[in-house]
Amino acid sequence: MENVVIKVVGMSCQGCVKNLTGALSGTPGVNNVAVSLEEGEALVSYDPARVSANALRAVVEDCGFDAA
Amino acid sequence: MDTKVAPRTLELSLGGMSCAACAARIEKVLNRLPGVEANVNFAAEMARVRYVPERADQAAILAAVAKAGFTATPRIVRDREAEKARKEADFQAELRLFWISAILSLPFLAQMIGMLSGGMSGFAHHAEWLPRWLQCLLAAPVQFWIGRRFYTGAWSSLRGGGANMDVLVALGTSVAFFFSLAVVLLDRHDLHVYFEASASIITLVLLGKLLEARARARTSAAIEALLRLQPPTAQIEQDGRLVEVPVEQVVAGMIFVLRPGDSVPVDGEVLSGESSADEAMLTGESVPVAKAAGDKVFAATVNGDGVVRCRATGVGADTLLAGIVRLVEQAQGGKPAVQRLADRIAAVFVPTVVAISLLTFAGWWWFGGLLAPALVNAVAVLVIACPCALGLATPTAVMVGTGQGARAGILVKNAEALELAEKIKVLVVDKTGTLTEGRPAVLDVRTVAGASRDEMLLLGASLEQASHHPLAQAVVAAARAAGIAAVLPQGAQAVGGKGVSGQVNGRRVLVGSPDFLVEQGVSLPAEVLAPLLAAALTPVGVAVDGRALGVLGIADPLRATSKAAVARLQALGVRVVMLTGDHPVAAARIAAEAGIGEFRAQVLPGDKAAALEALRDEGLVGMVGDGINDAPALAAADVSFAIGAGSDVAIEAADLTLVRNDLNSVADAISLSRATLGKIRQNLFFAFVYNILGIPAAAFGLLNPVIAGAAMAMSSVSVVSNSLLLRRWRAGRK
Numbered sequence: 001m002e003n004v005v006i007k008v009v010g011m012s013c014q015g016c017v018k019n020l021t022g023a024l025s026g027t028p029g030v031n032n033v034a035v036s037l038e039e040g041e042a043l044v045s046y047d048p049a050r051v052s053a054n055a056l057r058a059v060v061e062d063c064g065f066d067a068a
Numbered sequence: 069m070d071t072k073v074a075p076r077t078l079e080l081s082l083g084g085m086s087c088a089a090c091a092a093r094i095e096k097v098l099n100r101l102p103g104v105e106a107n108v109n110f111a112a113e114m115a116r117v118r119y120v121p122e123r124a125d126q127a128a129i130l131a132a133v134a135k136a137g138f139t140a141t142p143r144i145v146r147d148r149e150a151e152k153a154r155k156e157a158d159f160q161a162e163l164r165l166f167w168i169s170a171i172l173s174l175p176f177l178a179q180m181i182g183m184l185s186g187g188m189s190g191f192a193h194h195a196e197w198l199p200r201w202l203q204c205l206l207a208a209p210v211q212f213w214i215g216r217r218f219y220t221g222a223w224s225s226l227r228g229g230g231a232n233m234d235v236l237v238a239l240g241t242s243v244a245f246f247f248s249l250a251v252v253l254l255d256r257h258d259l260h261v262y263f264e265a266s267a268s269i270i271t272l273v274l275l276g277k278l279l280e281a282r283a284r285a286r287t288s289a290a291i292e293a294l295l296r297l298q299p300p301t302a303q304i305e306q307d308g309r310l311v312e313v314p315v316e317q318v319v320a321g322m323i324f325v326l327r328p329g330d331s332v333p334v335d336g337e338v339l340s341g342e343s344s345a346d347e348a349m350l351t352g353e354s355v356p357v358a359k360a361a362g363d364k365v366f367a368a369t370v371n372g373d374g375v376v377r378c379r380a381t382g383v384g385a386d387t388l389l390a391g392i393v394r395l396v397e398q399a400q401g402g403k404p405a406v407q408r409l410a411d412r413i414a415a416v417f418v419p420t421v422v423a424i425s426l427l428t429f430a431g432w433w434w435f436g437g438l439l440a441p442a443l444v445n446a447v448a449v450l451v452i453a454c455p456c457a458l459g460l461a462t463p464t465a466v467m468v469g470t471g472q473g474a475r476a477g478i479l480v481k482n483a484e485a486l487e488l489a490e491k492i493k494v495l496v497v498d499k500t501g502t503l504t505e506g507r508p509a510v511l512d513v514r515t516v517a518g519a520s521r522d523e524m525l526l527l528g529a530s531l532e533q534a535s536h537h538p539l540a541q542a543v544v545a546a547a548r549a550a551g552i553a554a555v556l557p558q559g560a561q562a563v564g565g566k567g568v569s570g571q572v573n574g575r576r577v578l579v580g581s582p583d584f585l586v587e588q589g590v591s592l593p594a595e596v597l598a599p600l601l602a603a604a605l606t607p608v609g610v611a612v613d614g615r616a617l618g619v620l621g622i623a624d625p626l627r628a629t630s631k632a633a634v635a636r637l638q639a640l641g642v643r644v645v646m647l648t649g650d651h652p653v654a655a656a657r658i659a660a661e662a663g664i665g666e667f668r669a670q671v672l673p674g675d676k677a678a679a680l681e682a683l684r685d686e687g688l689v690g691m692v693g694d695g696i697n698d699a700p701a702l703a704a705a706d707v708s709f710a711i712g713a714g715s716d717v718a719i720e721a722a723d724l725t726l727v728r729n730d731l732n733s734v735a736d737a738i739s740l741s742r743a744t745l746g747k748i749r750q751n752l753f754f755a756f757v758y759n760i761l762g763i764p765a766a767a768f769g770l771l772n773p774v775i776a777g778a779a780m781a782m783s784s785v786s787v788v789s790n791s792l793l794l795r796r797w798r799a800g801r802k
Contacts, residue, residue: 012088063097064093
């Protein structure tokens, strides 16, 4: 199990947070997700055998946010 | 339109958006797809997507939205029914809230009347009929359930850095309520309670809002009217047979057939056959347009008396009609919200009152040294300051104003438009059907030397009875007006919208365009034809037994009232500009006759709205029109008028409908607007003045429920009776 912090630009309300949390936790290989609106970041713990950090960034991008 | 790789338009209803950033995200996700251009409207919860069919498809677009965590469903026309039902349900819910609020406030009214009659003789304090706990129970639901909207409205206004009417209402009523609640809880019988103030203010403001909402309930009907013009099915040629196919299933490239009188189902190109098409609903042009191979036909126009085969070129969202619908929607959605007069006053009033309240508190504390009376008096200032008649000031004046308008043939659909009409600087006037009759008439008759005018009218009108062409009907009407009785023709044959041939009284007669006569071997002498062409009249020649008799000059004549109305508008300081799709020569003739110095000719329906925008720099732009083609411009104008027997679409898109076919009504509407706005200003003065007078009393600790009640009653009575004075307004005055 590994952890990654993804900087997320473009969140403005709890709706955005809920949305992103849902998208990330729905991704296979993701174990736990914590998204913070104030910090503008998502903490994801995932199984590196099943999903990569870059794939997680792509999920963030697909939601319409900018991931860094 | 380019038929090669025309981009398609798709409309989506979106679900799951919670803020404007969500809308921006969906837009971003969609625009990242190749060949896709998207526009998301957060408030309307919809997206308009244009895509190149070769590079993207509907499934990919829907998938992208779903991946971003939102739901999307393609919008179809039938959704509008649901929307209409939803708006109606919203209105009913509002109405119910108002009644509940009114019933809860009613006991206070009874008590207030008692207090005022008793209070004047000095026993105000003992005139409370209702036990205080009951007052509290009655006022609480009004304050927090029914009045919830004022808190949310106030919050969003304050967050935006300003104060509006919601802030004033929320502040005044909350202070009155919580102060009274504290008095009840502390069981301080020496202090007054103001539950009646909070409850009746909210009820009255709600009543005002309800009165306004009624006028606005039916805006989406405009678009339905447009779409209804398109027939539900098309006659499609398949394997040499004609099959009736629902219009949604018609795709570009299919061959469809139009019979005489059919509505055109989709945009297309004529392959064979000759006819004419009535395109008045799209272009406003009253004279039918001849259609032959190679010409384009447009959905929702009406085929004349020929049969034509056409190939579908534009279907669904790609028709000219759909384009106009989009323009109307965009214009309605893009209209900037008018900042209401009451809000502007509140923006200044609220900070002032809060400052006075703070001063009162500071003053009492400083000089009296006690906290309790300082607090009580500071609160009293806020209580008395909330003007209860404020919510009535605008709606009552607008209601009486609209009533007066209705009696003068001016139907006001949008109350804000009535407030704005007085400020119109530029008035854009559609030509056909607005300045003119909208129906062609014979304006000039020229006969060849030696021919009889009556004979020509008799022969022409007799034969033209066989045609339903509007030009033919003009000839028949001209003969009737000249007292000539037409006879029944024999063997009349209409030739593709160009003319008619047949027998009248045993003689062979031809009536039609000069080209048609030439085809039949008759030429019209230039000396009879030239003056008509120079005056931009449509010539209709008449020939008998191969000999030309003369020419009738037909055009859409200026309405008798138009010239005086234009002069009246100009006297009101309004710049009048004529806008038309017609040829410049015809436009110049009508403009000169009407006394209009400025006109724009050959403006396509889709460009009318843009032409209007160009005039915006001058100030508020008004628009008068009657046709569907005017609808986008009507929706784009600051204030729009649909005139007379205008199409349903124009009426729905316009803010005001003028029942009479008379431009004078526009001048009346502007004059009514001036009168109404004058009343609104006076009303706002009355709404505030008694409360303002009460502020010093409150600041010096002299406020009691009698003063508060009196201010409330006086301002309401003043406002309502002042509004009723508007009934003295009469049409036809400057």
